[in-house]
Amino acid sequence: MTMAAADAITARPWLDASLPVDERVQLLLEEMTVEEKAGLFFHTMIAIGDLDETNPVFATPSAREFVHVKNMTHFNLLGAAPTGREIAAWQNALQRLAASTRLGIPVTLSTDPRHSFSENPGASILAGPFSQWPETLGLAATRDPDLVQRFADIARQEYTTVGLRVALHPQVDLATEPRWARQTATFGEDAELAGILGAAYIRGFQGESFGPGSVSTMTKHFPGGGPQKDGEDPHFPYGREQVYPGGRFELHLKPFEDALAAGTRQMMPYYGMPVGTEFEEVGFGFNRSVITGLLRERFGFDGLVCTDWGLINDAEIFGQPFPARAWGVEDLTPRERMLKVIDAGVDQFGGEDCPELLLELVADGSVTEERLDVSARRILREKFELGLFEDPFVDEDAADEVVGRAEFRAAGEAAQRASVTVLTNRGALPFAAGLRLYVEGIEADVAAAYGEVVASPAEADLAIIRLQAPFEQRATTFENFFHAGSLEFAEEVVAHVGEIAAAVPTVVDVLADRPPILQPIVDAAAAVTVNWGASGAALLDVLTGVVPARGALPFDLPRSMSAVERSRPDVPFDTADPLFRFGHGLTL
Incomplete structure (x- = not known):
C-alpha cells in the first residue's frame, strides 16, 4: 500500500477494503451528517452534458447542484452518446465531482434498458453505440434461458465499461391485459416462462457472485404491473387502478419469487393502486401492506426498494404539466406523501430531488435518524459491494473497444433473427x-x-x-x-x-x-x-x-377487440377464441 493510500484510510477508515462491508458501512454512517444521509434517498434523472447545465426536458438541476448542494449520489442516466468513450468520460467527470465532496461518496449510475429498438423517456433508450437486441418480448419469443443470460452478460460488460452499475430492469410483470402499454419490456403472458427468463437475466447482469464486476438489478414492478383497468397505464391518472376480477393476484407474484431466488438486489414497486384486494387502496410505493407486509416480511427481502419515478411532486415533461403519481393519496401534501413512502418501508425516491423535504420530516420528529440509517445501510452496502469506493472510474480507452464490440453486435443480431x-x-x-x-x-x-x-x-x-x-x-x-x-x-x-x-x-x-x-x-x-x-x-x-424461423409467441393474439374487452385483466390467456395461441410459431 502506498503512503497516500494509507493516509486516505487513516482519514477515511471505511476505505479499508480488508474490513467487512457492514463494518465499513457503519464507519461511514458515523461520519455522515443528516444532510448527507438524506441525499442518499434520492435517485433521479441526469443527462450527459456539462456538469453545470440544467436539464431542459425534465427541468432538473445541474449535476453540480445535485452533488454539492443536495448531497445526491444516485442518478438514472437519460439518453445516449455517439460512443462508449464519451459516456465513460462524462461518468469519470461526474465521479471526480463526487470525489470532491466532504466524504467523497461515489456516484451510482443506473439506466433503463438501452439495448433495443424502442425510445421512451419514461421506460427505455435506443441502443445507440451498444449492441442491439430484440426487446424483452423478443427474448421471450426465443424461449431460450441461455440466450437471455448471454444477453444480460454482454449488457453487463457494456454497462460496466462506461460506469453504469444499476439496471432498472428486468421487468417481470405479466402481460395479462392485451392493451397495456408496457408489455414490450416484459417476458410475456406466462408466469412460468417470465420467472425462468427473468432469473436468467438477473444471473447474467449480476454474475456468479455479486461484486465489483456486477450490475445490480432492480426488478420491477412489484407486486406485478399488468392487471391494469381497461389496459391503461398508471403513469397517467386514468390508469391508476389495478384490478383482479379473476382473483389472480398471487399468480403475478410468481416471477418476483423467481427473481428473489436468483438474487435480485433491488426492487421497484409500480405506480398502480390495487382495487378490491386485501391491500390498502393506494399506489404500491405508498403501500405498507405490500412493501413491508408482503415483500419484506413474507418474502424476507432486505434489499433496496426504490419507488417508481415521481410519486411526491408534480412536474413538467416536455413543457407539459405532469402530476405526481400519488394514486390514492392525491389529497396528501408532498411532505405527507414522503412520510407515507418512508413508513411503507421504501429506501429511495425515484425521480425526485428534494432532500430538503426529508430533512424537514427529520427536524420535526416525523422521521427519526435511526429510520434514515436503516435505508442508508442498504444503499451504502450496494456501493461498497459494487466496488465503487475502491475505484469509481472507468477506462475511457477500453470503453470504445467493449461497447458495441463486433462479437456482441453479432450476438444481438442473431437474437433478432431468433425472435422473428x-x-x-x-x-x-x-x-x-x-x-x-x-x-x-x-x-x-x-x-x-x-x-x-x-x-x-x-x-x-x-x-x-x-x-x-x-x-x-x-x-x-x-x-x-x-x-x-x-x-x-x-x-x-x-x-x-x-x-x-x-x-x-x-x-x-x-x-x-x-x-x-x-x-x-x-x-x-x-x-x-x-x-x-x-x-x-x-x-x-x-x-x-x-x-x-424459430420464434414463438410470448402471448396470445386476440381475435377481436370485443374479446379483449370481455377478458379479465389479471388472468392470462383469457381472451375468447384467440387467433393465435401463446407458443405458436411456424418453421419454414
Whole structure:
C-alpha cells in the first residue's frame, strides 16, 4: 500500500477494503451528517452534458447542484452518446465531482434498458453505440434461458465499461391485459416462462457472485404491473387502478419469487393502486401492506426498494404539466406523501430531488435518524459491494473497444433473427433470392441484397410490408410514448394491405409491442410474421430461410377487440377464441 493510500484510510477508515462491508458501512454512517444521509434517498434523472447545465426536458438541476448542494449520489442516466468513450468520460467527470465532496461518496449510475429498438423517456433508450437486441418480448419469443443470460452478460460488460452499475430492469410483470402499454419490456403472458427468463437475466447482469464486476438489478414492478383497468397505464391518472376480477393476484407474484431466488438486489414497486384486494387502496410505493407486509416480511427481502419515478411532486415533461403519481393519496401534501413512502418501508425516491423535504420530516420528529440509517445501510452496502469506493472510474480507452464490440453486435443480431415469429404461410416463404421485391418499411439498399427492388406492387413478384402494431393518439407528447388504446388496425391500413395483396403475394411483418388484432391482415396476406425489434436484414434472413424461423409467441393474439374487452385483466390467456395461441410459431 502506498503512503497516500494509507493516509486516505487513516482519514477515511471505511476505505479499508480488508474490513467487512457492514463494518465499513457503519464507519461511514458515523461520519455522515443528516444532510448527507438524506441525499442518499434520492435517485433521479441526469443527462450527459456539462456538469453545470440544467436539464431542459425534465427541468432538473445541474449535476453540480445535485452533488454539492443536495448531497445526491444516485442518478438514472437519460439518453445516449455517439460512443462508449464519451459516456465513460462524462461518468469519470461526474465521479471526480463526487470525489470532491466532504466524504467523497461515489456516484451510482443506473439506466433503463438501452439495448433495443424502442425510445421512451419514461421506460427505455435506443441502443445507440451498444449492441442491439430484440426487446424483452423478443427474448421471450426465443424461449431460450441461455440466450437471455448471454444477453444480460454482454449488457453487463457494456454497462460496466462506461460506469453504469444499476439496471432498472428486468421487468417481470405479466402481460395479462392485451392493451397495456408496457408489455414490450416484459417476458410475456406466462408466469412460468417470465420467472425462468427473468432469473436468467438477473444471473447474467449480476454474475456468479455479486461484486465489483456486477450490475445490480432492480426488478420491477412489484407486486406485478399488468392487471391494469381497461389496459391503461398508471403513469397517467386514468390508469391508476389495478384490478383482479379473476382473483389472480398471487399468480403475478410468481416471477418476483423467481427473481428473489436468483438474487435480485433491488426492487421497484409500480405506480398502480390495487382495487378490491386485501391491500390498502393506494399506489404500491405508498403501500405498507405490500412493501413491508408482503415483500419484506413474507418474502424476507432486505434489499433496496426504490419507488417508481415521481410519486411526491408534480412536474413538467416536455413543457407539459405532469402530476405526481400519488394514486390514492392525491389529497396528501408532498411532505405527507414522503412520510407515507418512508413508513411503507421504501429506501429511495425515484425521480425526485428534494432532500430538503426529508430533512424537514427529520427536524420535526416525523422521521427519526435511526429510520434514515436503516435505508442508508442498504444503499451504502450496494456501493461498497459494487466496488465503487475502491475505484469509481472507468477506462475511457477500453470503453470504445467493449461497447458495441463486433462479437456482441453479432450476438444481438442473431437474437433478432431468433425472435422473428412466423404466424401464417400460404407458400410464399421461404422466398428465393433474386425475386423482384416491393418493400415498405425496409430500406431499399438492404432489400437489394435479397432481390431486385421495384417501385410498385404491379412490377413485383413479392411484396414485403412492415407495420407497427396499432395504438391510439393521446393528448400529450409524453403520453404518446406509451402505446395504448385499441389494438385494431385503422381501416386505411387494412385497405392499403388489401390493395397490395390483391396485386402480388404479400408478406406482412408487424412490430408487436402489444398483441394486435391481425384477422384482417391474415385474411389478406400470403404470410404474416411478428417481431419485437429486428432489423430489415434480420427479417429478410428469416423470410429467405438463410436462418431458420424459430420464434414463438410470448402471448396470445386476440381475435377481436370485443374479446379483449370481455377478458379479465389479471388472468392470462383469457381472451375468447384467440387467433393465435401463446407458443405458436411456424418453421419454414
